[in-house]
Amino acid sequence: xxxxxxxxxxxxxxxxxxxxxxxxxxxxxxxxxxxxxxxxxxxxxxxxxxxxxxxxxxxxxxxxxxxxxxxxxxxxxxxxxxxxxxxxxxxxxxxxxxxxxxxxxxxxxxxxxxxxxxxxxxxxxxxxxxxxxxxxxxxxxxxxxxxxxxxxxxxxxxxxxxxxxxxxxxxxxxxxxxxxxxxxxxxxxxxxxxxxxxxxxxxxxxxxxxxxxxxxxxxxxxxxxxxxxxxxxxxxxxxxxxxxxxxxxxxxxxxxxxxxxxxxxxxxxxxxxxxxxxxxxxxxxxxxxxxxxxxxxxxxxxxxxxxxxxxxxxxxxxxxxxxxxxxxxxxxxxxxxxxxxxxxxxxxxxxxxxxxxxxxxxxxxxxxxxxxxxxxxxxxxxxxxxxxxxxxxxxxxxxxxxxxxxxxxxxxxxxxxxxxxxxxxxxxxxxxxxxxxxxxxxxxxxxxxxxxxxxxxxxxxxxxxxxxxxxxxxxxxxxxxxxxxxxxxxxxxxxxxxxxxxxxxxxxxxxxxxxxxxxxxxxxxxxxxxxxxxxxxxxxxxxxxxxxxxxxxxxxxxxxxxxxxxxxxxxxxxxxxxxxxxxxxxxxxxxxxxxxxxxxxxxxxxxxxxxxxxxxxxxxxxxxxxxxxxxxxxxxxxxxxxxxxxxxxxxxxxxxxxxxxxxxxxxxxxxxxxxxxxxxxxxxxxxxxxxxxxxxxxxxxxxxxxxxxxxxxxxxxxxxxxxxxxxxxxxxxxxxxxxxxxxxxxxxxxx
Amino acid sequence: xxxxxxxxxxxxxxxxxxxxxxxxxxxxxxxxxxxxxxxxxxxxxxxxxxxxxxxxxxxxxxxxxxxxxxxxxxxxxxxxxxxxxxxxxxxxxxxxxxxxxxxxxxxxxxxxxxxxxxxxxxxxxxxxxxxxxxxxxxxxxxxxxxxxxxxxxxxxxxxxx
Numbered sequence: 001x002x003x004x005x006x007x008x009x010x011x012x013x014x015x016x017x018x019x020x021x022x023x024x025x026x027x028x029x030x031x032x033x034x035x036x037x038x039x040x041x042x043x044x045x046x047x048x049x050x051x052x053x054x055x056x057x058x059x060x061x062x063x064x065x066x067x068x069x070x071x072x073x074x075x076x077x078x079x080x081x082x083x084x085x086x087x088x089x090x091x092x093x094x095x096x097x098x099x100x101x102x103x104x105x106x107x108x109x110x111x112x113x114x115x116x117x118x119x120x121x122x123x124x125x126x127x128x129x130x131x132x133x134x135x136x137x138x139x140x141x142x143x144x145x146x147x148x149x150x151x152x153x154x155x156x157x158x159x160x161x162x163x164x165x166x167x168x169x170x171x172x173x174x175x176x177x178x179x180x181x182x183x184x185x186x187x188x189x190x191x192x193x194x195x196x197x198x199x200x201x202x203x204x205x206x207x208x209x210x211x212x213x214x215x216x217x218x219x220x221x222x223x224x225x226x227x228x229x230x231x232x233x234x235x236x237x238x239x240x241x242x243x244x245x246x247x248x249x250x251x252x253x254x255x256x257x258x259x260x261x262x263x264x265x266x267x268x269x270x271x272x273x274x275x276x277x278x279x280x281x282x283x284x285x286x287x288x289x290x291x292x293x294x295x296x297x298x299x300x301x302x303x304x305x306x307x308x309x310x311x312x313x314x315x316x317x318x319x320x321x322x323x324x325x326x327x328x329x330x331x332x333x334x335x336x337x338x339x340x341x342x343x344x345x346x347x348x349x350x351x352x353x354x355x356x357x358x359x360x361x362x363x364x365x366x367x368x369x370x371x372x373x374x375x376x377x378x379x380x381x382x383x384x385x386x387x388x389x390x391x392x393x394x395x396x397x398x399x400x401x402x403x404x405x406x407x408x409x410x411x412x413x414x415x416x417x418x419x420x421x422x423x424x425x426x427x428x429x430x431x432x433x434x435x436x437x438x439x440x441x442x443x444x445x446x447x448x449x450x451x452x453x454x455x456x457x458x459x460x461x462x463x464x465x466x467x468x469x470x471x472x473x474x475x476x477x478x479x480x481x482x483x484x485x486x487x488x489x490x491x492x493x494x495x496x497x498x499x500x501x502x503x504x505x506x507x508x509x510x511x512x513x514x515x516x517x518x519x520x521x522x523x524x525x526x527x528x529x530x531x532x533x534x535x536x537x538x539x540x541x542x543x544x545x546x547x548x549x550x551x552x553x554x555x556x557x558x559x560x561x562x563x564x565x566x567x568x569x570x571x572x573x574x575x576x577x578x579x580x581x582x583x584x585x586x587x588x589x590x591x592x593x594x595x596x597x598x599x600x601x602x603x604x605x606x607x608x609x610x611x612x613x614x615x616x617x618x619x620x621x622x623x624x625x626x627x628x629x630x631x632x633x634x635x636x637x638x639x640x641x642x643x644x645x646x647x648x649x650x651x652x653x654x655x656x657x658x659x660x661x662x663x664x665x666x667x668x669x670x671x672x673x674x675x676x677x678x679x680x681x682x683x684x685x686x687x688x689x690x691x692x693x694x695x696x697x698x699x700x701x702x703x704x705x706x707x708x709x710x711x712x713x714x715x716x717x718x719x720x721x722x723x724x725x726x727x728x729x730x731x732x733x734x735x736x737x738x739x740x741x742x743x744x745x746x747x748x749x750x751x
Numbered sequence: 752x753x754x755x756x757x758x759x760x761x762x763x764x765x766x767x768x769x770x771x772x773x774x775x776x777x778x779x780x781x782x783x784x785x786x787x788x789x790x791x792x793x794x795x796x797x798x799x800x801x802x803x804x805x806x807x808x809x810x811x812x813x814x815x816x817x818x819x820x821x822x823x824x825x826x827x828x829x830x831x832x833x834x835x836x837x838x839x840x841x842x843x844x845x846x847x848x849x850x851x852x853x854x855x856x857x858x859x860x861x862x863x864x865x866x867x868x869x870x871x872x873x874x875x876x877x878x879x880x881x882x883x884x885x886x887x888x889x890x891x892x893x894x895x896x897x898x899x900x901x902x903x904x905x906x907x908x909x910x911x912x
Contacts, residue, residue: 042858042861082834105890273869346911353871353912
C-alpha cells in the first residue's frame with residue numbers, strides 16, 4: 001500500500017484491493033477521489049494518475065475500473081454541470097469518454113488533474129507539473145487543525161483559535177472598561193436590596209408589638225425609620241439608574257463601533273453572500289440586545305441572587321417549616337424554564353431571520369426609490385414589504401404564545417405557593433402555635449412574595465438568554481469572519497514603478513463556474529493598457545483581483561516583482577487610482593467627496609485636482625460651489641459630473657497605477673470628450689489600465705488585451721492586433737461602422 | 752428575440768449523455784448542444800435554452816411537454832444528468848463542531864453528508880414549502896416540501912429556517 005500518494009480523501013475501501021493489484025508496477029502520483037458514480041448517484045469513485053496513464057475506478061465500469069494511456073488522449077477536461085462535474089477525455093480517435101463524476105467538492109483537484117494530463121501531452125516536465133498539482137491539493141488542506149476553519153494559506157494563524165474563543169470572553173472586553181461603574185451600581189443595588197428586606201420586619205414589629213401595645217411614641221419612631229429607609233432606597237436607585245444608563249450606552253457604542261469597523265475590513269466575498277440589510281440589523285438591533293443582556297447579567301442577576309440568598313436565610317430563620325413549603329415550586333420553575341428554552345430558542349432564531357428580511361427589503365427599496373417611481377412600482381414594493389411584515393408577524397405569533405404563557409404559568413405556581421403558606425401558617429396561628437405569631441406570619445408572607453421575584457427572574461432568564469444567543473451568533477458572524485488579509489502589513493515598496501504581472505491566475509467566485517482561467521499578462525511601467533471584451537468576459541474581475549478585493553485565486557499577481565499579497569494593503573490601495581463606471585458619491589460636500597480617502601489636503605490641492613479633472617468649471621458655477629451638499633448617491637450632479645468628481649478624487653491620491661473601469665460608458669460624446677481630456681492629462685507617466693467598450697476611449701493605449709470567457713485571447717499593440725484580424729479587429733470594424741452610420745445620420749439631420 | 756421551439760419543428764438526439772444534437776425541419780443541424788434551464792428554481796420544464804460549445808444560444812424550448820415524445824425523453828434524460836439537485840427526503844443526523852455543521856441526509860440520489868458553514872446564507876426557504884440548500888462546496892440540494900418530512904427531520908431542520 002502506497003501511503004505517500006497525494007489524495008484529496010482517503011482511498012475508498014472498496015477499491016483498495018484492485019488499486020494494489022493494478023498499480024503494482026506503476027507509481028501512483030496522485031488520486032482524485034469522487035463522491036458520485038457515473039450515473040450520478042452518491043457512491044465512492046476515484047481516478048489514479050500515474051506517469052503515463054489514468055486508471056478510473058467506479059462501480060459502473062464492467063470490471064470496476066477503466067484505464068487510459070495519456071498517449072491516447074487528445075485533451076482532458078473538467079466539465080462543470082449544475083451541482084456536479086465530470087472529468088472527460090477526448091481520445092485521438094475523436095471519441096469522448098466520461099471517466100469520473102463528482103460533486104463540486106472535488107472540482108478543484110480534478111481541474112488540476114486535467115491541466116496535468118494536458119501539460120504532459122504537450123511535453124512539459126512531469127516534476128514541475130506535479131508541483132502545481134501538489135499546491136492545489138495543499139490549498140485544499142488549508143484548514144486550522146484545531147477548529148477546521150478554512151485558512152488563506154497553510155501557515156496563516158486561525159483568527160478563531162488565536163482569540164479567546166468563548167462567547168463570554170468575546171463580549172467581556174466591552175464590560176471591562178465599565179467595571180468601575182458597574183461595581184458601584186452593583187454595590188448600590190445590594191445595599192438598596194438589603195434595605196428593601198427591612199420593611200417586612202418592621203411590619204412584624206408593628207403587628208406583634210407596637211399596635212397591640214398601643215405605643216404611639218414607638219409608632220412614630222418606627223415610621224421615621226421606615227421613611228428613612230425609603231428615602232435612602234430611592235435616592236440610591238436614582239443615582240444607580242443614571243450611572244447604569246451611561247455605562248450601558250458606552251457598552252453598546254463600543255460594540256456597534258467594533259462591528260462597523262470589522263464590517264469595513266471584511267472582504268467583498270462576504271458581502272456577495274450576505275445582504276446589507278442583515279448587516280445593518282446586526283449593527284443596530286443586535287448590539288442593543290447584547291447590551292441589555294450584559295446589564296441584566298452584571299446587575300440584576302447579581303442583585304436577584306443576593307436577594308434570594310438573603311431571603312432564604314431570613315425565611316429559614318423565621319420558620320424552617322414554612323420556608324420549606326415555600327420552596328416547593330422552585331424545582332417545577334427550573335424544569336419549566338429549561339423546557340421553555342428548548343421550545344422558544346429556535347423560534348427566536350426564525351423570528352430573527354424574518355426581521356432581517358424586512359431590513360433587507362428596506363435597504364433595497366429605499367435607496368432605489370427613483371427606479372421604483374420611474375416604473376410606478378410603488379404598489380408592488382408596498383405589497384412585498386407587507387408580505388415580509390406579515391411573515392414576521394406570523395412567526396412572532398408563534399413566539400408570543402410560549403413567551404406569554406410561560407411567565408403567567410410561573411406566576412400562577414408562585415401564587416399557589418403563597419396560598420400554601422397562608423394555609424399552613426394561618427392554621428398554626430389559629431391553633432395558637434408558639435412557633436409563629438400573627439406578625440411573623442404577615443411578615444413571612446411578605447418575604448415569601450419577595451422570594452418569588454428572583455425565582456421568576458431566573459426562570460425568565462432563559463427567554464432573554466435565548467434571544468441574546470440568537471443576536472450574539474449574528475454579531476460573532478461578523479466579528480469572527482475572516483477579514484481581508486494584510487499579510488504584508490508595514491511592507492511598502494521604496495518606489496512603485498507600476499510594473500504589473502499576472503502569472504497563471506485562475507479564479508472562481510464559487511466552485512460552480514470559473515471566471516478567469518490561466519491569465520498570464522505583463523504590463524510595463526508607464527504602459528497604457530486597454531482591456532476590451534464582451535460583457536461578462538471577466539474584465540472587471542481582472543481589476544477586482546488587482547485591487548485585492550478577492551484574494552482567493554490561484555497563481556500570483558506581482559507589482560514591481562513583489563507579490564501584491566505581501567504588500568501593505570493600505571499602501572497598496574493608496575497607490576492605485578480607481579475610477580469606476582458608476583462612481584459613488586457620499587452624502588457630503590463636493591469638497592469632501594473629492595478629498596475622500598486622501599486625509600488632510602490643502603484646499604488648493606483639491607481645486608487643482610478638480611481642474612485637471614475638468615470638474616472645476618461646473619463646480620465653481622454651482623451656488624454653493626465646493627460646499628455644495630450632495631444628496632444620497634450624488635443626487636444633484638449629472639452622470640458626467642459625478643464621473644469628473646471621481647476622477648478628481650483619483651488625481652488627488654497621486655497614484656502610481658490608474659484604473660478606469662468604463663469611465664465614459666454612461667456619458668454623452670461631449671462629456672466623454674471632457675472626461676477623455678481629464679484622463680489624458682492624468683495618465684502621463686503612470687501605468688494605466690482602461691476597461692472600455694468604446695474603442696475611441698483607447699486612442700492613447702499602447703497595448704490592448706482582449707478578454708473572452710475568462711481568458712486572454714489576444715494581447716499586443718493595437719497595430720499588431722489589427723494585423724492579426726482577430727476579435728479586436730472585428731470590434732474595431734463593428735464600432736467604426738457604427739460611428740460612420742451615426743455621423744451620416746447626424747449630418748443628414750443637420751442638413 | 753430568441754428562437755423559440757414550439758414543438759415538433761426539431762428532432763433532438765442524445766450526445767454523450769449530457770449534450771443533445773438538434774436537427775430542425777429547415778435542415779439546420781447543430782451538434783453537442785448544452786441544455787440550460789432559464790428558470791432552474793421556478794420552472795423546471797419550461798424555457799430550456801440550447802447552447803453551443805461557445806455559449807451561444809441556438810434556440811429556446813418553450814415547454815418540453817410540447818416536443819415530440821422521443822425528443823422530450825432525450826431532453827428529460829439530459830436535464831436529469833446535467834442538473835444534480837438531490838431531493839432530500841429525510842435528515843438522518845446533524846452535528847456541529849466549531850461552527851461547522853455536518854448534515855447527513857437521505858436523498859433520491861442516495862445518502863450524502865454535506866457541510867454547512869452558515870445556515871443563514873446557505874438555506875433559503877421558499878413560500879411553497881420548498882427549501883433550497885447550498886453547501887460549503889456550492890453543491891445544491893432541495894427539500895421538495897418541508898412540511899411532509901418526518902418528525903425527526905423536521906426537528907432538525909425547522910429551527911434553521
